[in-house]
Amino acid sequence: MVISSCSSIEIFKENTEVPVKKPYSSFVIINKEVGMQGFSSQFIDQQVQIHLQEALEAQGMIYDKSEPELVIRYTSNEDLRKRExxxxxxxxxxxxxxxxxxxxxxxxxxxxxxxSTTSYELLQVIVDFIDQKEDKLLMTLTGVTEVSSHKTKSKKVLKTTDKIIGYFIDEVKSSQ
Incomplete structure (x- = not known):
C-alpha cells in the first residue's frame, strides 16, 4: 500500500489599487520581455511563462508587446524549511x-x-495583474503550497499558476 500526501494550494488576494472593471483583450508578461527571472530554476521559470501565456490565450486574450491592456509580472518565494x-x-x-x-x-x-526531521519547501507564486491604461495594480494573487521533493516542484508550480489564473478569470467575469 502506498500512502501519498498532497498539500493544498491556497490563493490569497492582496494589493488591490483599482477594481477590475472590464474584460481585457490583450496582455504582456513583463518577465518575458525584460528577461527577469521569477524562480530560482530557469526551467520552471520558462514553464511558468509558457503556461501563463497559453492559459490566457485559451481565454481569448492576445499576447501584445506594444500596447497591452493588461501587464503581468510574477515572482516567487522559495523557502526551505524543516518539520520535526x-x-x-x-x-x-x-x-x-x-x-x-x-x-x-x-x-x-x-x-x-x-x-525524525523532514525537509520541505514552502513555495509562494506571486502574480501581479496591472492595468496598463491606469498604471495601477488590479490585484496581486499569491498561491502558497508545500513541495516535498524536487521532482514534484514544477508540477506544483504549474497547478498553483492554474489556480491563480482561474481566480483572476473568475474576478474578471464577476465584474461584468
Missing part, C-alpha cells in the same frame, strides 16, 4: 490494558521516542 515529528515507540501491545505479562512486557525497558 516525534513518535512514541512502544513495541508492546495494548491488549490486556498493559497488565504485566512476563512473555510480552519487559518492565526494565523504557519507551523510546523516535524523532
Amino acid at each position: 515529528s516525534t513518535q512514541n515507540y512502544n513495541p508492546y501491545p495494548y491488549w490486556g490494558y498493559r497488565v504485566w505479562d512476563p512473555w510480552m512486557y519487559n518492565p526494565y525497558s523504557s519507551n523510546r521516542n523516535n524523532s
